[in-house]
Every structure is written in structure tokens, then in C-alpha cells.
Amino acid sequence: MTLRAMIDGVPGRTILHVDLDAFFAAVEQRDRPELRGRPVIVGGGPNDRGVVSTASYEARRFGVHSAMPLRTAGRLCPDGVFLPVDGRKYQAASRQVMAILRRFTPAVEQVSIDEAFLDVTGSEALFGDGPAIARRIKSAIQDETGLTASVGVATSKLVAKVASDLRKPDGLVVVEPGGEPGFLAPLSISRLWGVGEQTGRILGELGVRTIGELASIPAEVLVRRLGRHGAELRERALGIDREPVSGGEPAKSVSHEHTFDVDTADQEEIERTLLALSEGVSSRLRTAGIRAGTVGVKVRDATFRTVTRQRTLAEPTDLTEPIWRTALELARPETRGIRVRLLGVAATNLVDREQLGLFPEEDPRRRRAVQAADELRRRFGERAVTRARLLRRPLPEPFERDPRSAVEGRRGVRGVGQAAETGEKERATAGSDGRGSPVEGVDEPPAGEAPEPVDGDESEPEPERDPEP
């Protein structure tokens, strides 16, 4: 154990962050050779409302970047190839890549459709050290999927994430143990998780532009200006991040999340999003034949302050309405008067048994209707039946999280035959949200999201629009 490891209380780890380059655009260019070398913009037509999901590197040279309105992109890059989002195709490519990653370690934490953390500490004896594994992963992805990935190798998720982002595309950046503060020091503070607009402004007033300058500010000063968040930021500036790679554990929760392309304060949009997320969660519960005893919500605002709230239900359920009602009640006070960046609905306290009731409150016709709708979706696809409220503007194409830790992996849970089929349409986080009690706090943003759109930002927000009208 190194001295550093003893100080941190965590034995020296080797963490990889693997991030696919301009993912959606790269998949399109791979499948359509005539698009290679041309500026490709995925998200919709140049005159559509909505925003850019991903721009190829050729398009970025024109100043096009993700989350930019499509019309702006159309102006900047009139000769660009504008394509709709083909979620199904990206989904398939993503699954292929994640399968490659799992050959090297079971500890794969997929954080979005195109990136994942790997803890390869225990794999080094088999496959060589961190940089060697990173090289093998890069060439396997290139050979088997025709896509390129950038990889960061470090002792923590934080530093690995920053490293992978540094030399895109097709980059490999290794940060040696002990070298973290020196590696981070010259970089802009905007590369750190948790530095949003507001925090950035406060740090600017303190004359802080680089991570090194941030690390040199006394902790008391930061705490005075930024509260508890300040102390955490300073730790991060020194490259200290103890968060484990969560993956390979049995599911304790089913959760769906949605990141808005543009932060929203529209209550109607928030409510509808919660409905769609609740629908996704409940459908997944029914597929797995389990019920949720507890419902939680996650609200992240534009400044990355994240609040989670949860409540135990009187009776476990697998229906959308009670989940949605609870999610609404939990989210309402947290979304009032703020711009919401991300919403999540989680089902925890999962049970595969049902206590029968004497005086059932639930209308049996409701369950029959739900079963009929489930059956229709199984036969004719996810869009065969939907809720009127979700008709006008369907929710983003969700995607499957790491299927290994998905809910079907739970011991003793049956009825998973359709899991793969429906899973394709869903975005589920498993295992990482099983918190014990109601928590409120300033969470670190998961690495899947860049702290703020910065120049050369590589991360694709989830597609917002449905490709099929």
C-alpha cells in the first residue's frame, strides 16, 4: 500500500474512463462511408426546433457543438449533413462496446450511452497494467465496432474522466499515481465536476481560473464562500475522489433518468417527464415481475446541486400512477423556482411477493388495462400504445444501462424473458441508487455529464426528440 493510498483509505486503484468519440455522428459515418470526412450533425434538420445531439469533428470546426439550437448549427454549417437521431442504432453499438469492456473487468459502470468507468485494479495480473489495458480496449473497439474511443487512466474516476477528455478523439492519457495534482493544476476549473456557472463566477471573483489556483486557496475560504461544496471542490482540485466504480452488483433499484438538452423550469414539461420516467420504471418492474416498496426522485439543477427524496409506499406497486403521484409529490417542492437539468425516478425496496388485500382499493379493471397495454407493446413495439399526455411530444429515446447489473440479475426474480426486448427501450440504472434513507445533499455529478458545456465538449446529451414523428 502506498502512502497515498493509506492517506486516502483506499488501496491504490486503477480506473479507466472510456468515452466514445462524437458517438452518434461516428456511428452514422461508420455505416455510411459517403459521410466520412463530412460535417455530420445529429439531432434533426437545420430548420427544426430542438438542439444538436452530436456534431462530428468536421462539424465542430464550424463551431457547431452539442446542445446548440439546430437552426444556429444550420447557419454556421450550411453544407452540413443533418440527420435525425436513430436511438435504436446507437443503442446496439453501445451494447457492443459495453460487452467489450466487460471482457476486461466485471466492474463496469456505464454512465451514459457512450461512456463508462472501469475498475481494472484486479485485472492487471491478467491483461497488463492500466495503460496496457487501455490500449487493448481501444484497439478492440476499433477492430470490432469501427468506432474510436478516448481513454483516461488514473487512480480515481474524477481524474480518469478529466484525462479521457483531454486529447480527443482517439486519445489515451495516463496520469501516474501521485501525479494527480500536477496533472490537474494547469487545467481550467471548468473541467472539474461541480463547477457550474455560479460556482465558476464565485471562483472568478477569487481570481481562480485553473484547478491549481483552486487547490492553493485555503479550505476555510472556499467553505466560507461555497459552503460544504467548497471543501469538496478543493479535494477534487487535488485529485482526491474516493467514489468507487459501481458495477457488477445485484440491482437494488430500477431507475430512469432524463437530462434535458436545455435546462427547464416549465412545470408541465417536468410533470410530463416524470410521467414518462414513471411509466418506464413501472413497465420494467412488471417485466421483471417485481414491485417497488419505495419511490425516489432525483432533481439536479443548473448549478449541479442534486437533491434526492424518497418515500415508502403504503403498499408495494408496479403501476405507473402511484409511482408518478409519489414522484410528483416528492419533486414538486424541489423543482419550484429552479431550472432543472436532470430528473430521475427510482424504484427501490423491490419485492417479488405480493401481500393480498382484503378490501382491494385498486380497480381490477386498471390492472387488466395495464396488462393489455403491456401485451400490445410486446407484440407491436413500444409505440403501439402510449398515454395521451405523452402523445404530443414523446419522451427521448431512452437507452439501456449496463444490462449486467440490471434488475433481471436479482436473485430469485423471475419472468425476465422479455427483459432484453423491452430493455432496449429503457434507461435503467441499477444498483447505484439504493440509498438507505431520505438524503439531501450536494452530490457530485456523475461523470456521465460534463459540468457545463465547455469549448470542445465531447459529451452527447441524450437525444431529445423522437426520430419517428
Place this chain on the structure above:
Amino acid sequence: MKLSVMQENLARGLQIVSRAVSTRSTLPVLANVLLRTEDAGLKLTATNLEIGMTYWVPGKIEADGAITVPARLLTDLVNSLPGSERVDLELQAHDTLLLRAGRFETRLKGIDAEEFPAIPTAGERPTTRIAQRVLRQALAETAFAAATDEARPILTGVLARFEGDRLTLAAADNYRIAVKTIPVLDPVPDTSLVIPARSLHELSRILADVEDPLDLVLSPSRNQVLFHLEGVDLVSRLIDGQFPNYQQVLPQGHTTRAEVDREELLKAVRLAGLIASSSANIVKLQVGGEAEGVTVTAVADVGDNRGQVEASVEGDGTAIAFNARYLSDVLQNVAVERFSIELNGPLSPGVFRPVDGSEYVHVVMPVRTTS
């Protein structure tokens, strides 16, 4: 106000009425106990607006009067005074109670008695009477089944249905139901009311194991019921609403019936429950069929357990899963020697009846398991 009482009498009275003191109220006076001289004694009253309790302490009155003082503080003080001592109480300056006992002297700041809500006492003729022992046992066998969460407020109450000289008590929490019928001493016109189970738990505490009756005064029009025993009144509000029609859910027949020793089955369920409590608290009963008697099993991550209970079984035999707590509740609260268990397969309610023929029935809903 000026009077003298014996320490042990005052302490007992305070102990009884303080059960009704409101612990969380926005009305400060509800944390107080009302002391009022009445009928040549001291009347203690406390209420949380759901129940009110009144206790008469014998004493020697020199001057009438009334005051309210913090119940908790007064109770602690009086309990700490030497026993078998005379306690002198005196109202000073309208808002201070002076307590003198032996060489101790205490002054307590109070709140004017006028601010205390009016709590009715049993002045009227009783509607009926019930032997204390009979009611006490009936409450022990039913009230535990009432719901404790407020999801359906009506189920936090116990249905009391008077029909002639019979009273049927029913309590349910959506997963189980307990029904008991007992005699009342004076016939009552048909009346149904729903009494909060919490009030009945308090009533049980003051009922003695004796044949002496207690008085009931039903006033559904005033939305309350009053119980009167020697020296004590308990008045409770009623719960509005329609109690679910439990008779509809009582199974009419059965395909399997087993007779078991209550304590043997309780022992087996408790053992299995130790294992089951680490997961969903589910125990399985195999009644008859291939196996003899009743087999109780539990399987969880921590391990498993299996217990055999002797039983005489008639019928097809079946397996059924229950929440262990619901089984142990009925088995430990109903003190009979033998129970019959009537079943109609794994997804139908289980019916528990004492074999001695007493008018009691308990229904528990099973758990649907995937394995």
C-alpha cells in the same frame, strides 16, 4: 382552591390521565392536566382531543377552584414525593399551584382552567354495561388488527356493532380481520360506531380482570362514546365513515381444515419468523397433503428453517404463505388452547377459529410468492 390528597392517590390518578395528554399539540393547554375540585374530591382531566380521561381523587376540600398545570412535570413531581404523605394543593395568584408535602414546597406556573376544553363525564344514564373481563379479552383479541397507518382512517378504528344484547367488535387493516361477539348486560337498539383503536388500547389499560361491569354511554349524535368505571371516565371521539363490509370477505367454506395446539404453532412461527425477518418476513405453511400435520418453513438469504407441528388435518391439503407477523399476532393475542385453520388453497384467505366454540374469527390474507 385549597385541598389535601394522599400522595399515592394523586400519583395513581395522574398516571392514568396522563395517557391522554397531548404530546404534540399547537395548543399549549393540552399539555396540561386540569385540576378541579368537585363533589368533595379532586377531579383530574387530560385530553388530546381524540380521547379525554377524567379521574376522581378522594381528598379534603377547603376551598373550591381550578387550574391547569403541565402534566408531565406535575406527574414527575408527585411521583418523586415521599409515599404515604399528605399533599396540600393551593391555588395562588390565579395561575400558580402551590404543592406542599412534608418538608417540600413547590410552585408550578399554570394556565387558566377556562382555556381547557370541556370534557364530558358520565352524568347520564348508561346505554348499557359490559363485564370488564369480557370486554378486556375481546379488545385484546381484536384491536391489534386495526390499521396503524392513516392511509384509510376508517381502518384505524374498531367497529362496534350493538344488536340487542350482543356487541360485535371488528378490526381490520386490509390484510387481516378479527371479529369477536360478546354479550352486553342491557339490550341496545341496533347501533354501529367506529371507535379509534388507540382509544380502546387506553381503555384496556384501565379495565380490570373482574366481572364488575363498566358503563357505556353512546352518543353517536355527538360523535362520541363514553366509558365509565369506578372513579374513571374515558371519552373518545368516533371515526366518521363506513367500515368496510367485512362479512363479504369471510370465506364461507373450506377445502382443508387443520386443528393445532396454539402454543406449538406459535413456537414454530416465531422460529421461522427469526429467519424470515431478514427478508420479506414470509413463512410458508404446508397443511396436510403429502406431509403430516402442519410444516412451517422460512427461507431467506441468512438461512432457512423448518418446523413440524402436530395437527389433525381434513381435506385436500394445501401450501400457503403468510406474513409471519400476522400469524404470530393472532396466535399470541387469542389465549385459547387449540385453533382450527380453514384454507381454500394458496391464494385464498386463511381462517383461524378457536376450537372451544367461542364467537371469534380471524382472517389473514396470504402472500403470493413467485416460487
